[in-house]
Each structure stands twice: as C-alpha cells, then as structure tokens.
Amino acid sequence: MSSKGTSGGLASLRIALAGLRHLLVSERSSRIHLVATLAVIAAGLAVDLALAEWRWIVLAISIVWLSEAFNTAVERLGDAMTDQPHPEIGIAKDLAAAAVMFAVIAAAIICISVLAPHLDWSP
Numbered sequence: 001m002s003s004k005g006t007s008g009g010l011a012s013l014r015i016a017l018a019g020l021r022h023l024l025v026s027e028r029s030s031r032i033h034l035v036a037t038l039a040v041i042a043a044g045l046a047v048d049l050a051l052a053e054w055r056w057i058v059l060a061i062s063i064v065w066l067s068e069a070f071n072t073a074v075e076r077l078g079d080a081m082t083d084q085p086h087p088e089i090g091i092a093k094d095l096a097a098a099a100v101m102f103a104v105i106a107a108a109i110i111c112i113s114v115l116a117p118h119l120d121w122s123p
Contacts (some may be wrong), residue, residue: 026072078092
C-alpha cells in the first residue's frame, strides 16, 4: 500500500477503523474498556478538568487501548499459527494479557489520582 496521496491515507484510516471495529465486536474486554473510557471522560467533563489533567487522562486511556489492541493482535497471530496448543504461543498470549493488566492498573491509578481531588467525599 502506498503512503503517497490522500487515497493511501484514507485507505490506512479505513484499515485502522476496521481493526477498531473488530476489537469492539470480538473482544468482550474492549467493550468493558469502552464503558470505562466513557465513564472517565464523563467524570472529567463533570468536574471540569484542566488541560494538564486531561493530558494524564488521555495518556491513561491510550495505554489501555494500545495494550488491548496489541494483546488481541498477539492472540490472533498465535491462533493463526496453529490450532494445537503450543507452549511458546501460550506464553506470548499470557505476556500480552499481563501487559493489558498492567496498563489497566496504571490507568486506574492515574485516573483516580486526577479525579479524586475534584470529588466531594463529605457526607
């Protein structure tokens, strides 16, 4: 695929959107991430986050989506290689899943640390 011209850029965008659609349709965890993403964005809008705070939120959301996309790619590649259990493919899938777990934990810490000061915890 050529990277020159508008058609190449549009084709790349279509391919990326097809990947996103596959991620949302085929992966239950991505739909959970979508709900969490929308909830965090809504909370950020509700408490009127500053631009600097939004940068942290965008970073947190991005690391989760990036890790989930790469995890799904590793799973699909492993499944395409063989339909038989393979220890190395299993390890690769486990490592990719661990990356998602680390990303989610980091994102939760970031989002809580950014949003918590804006919330009124008093009864």
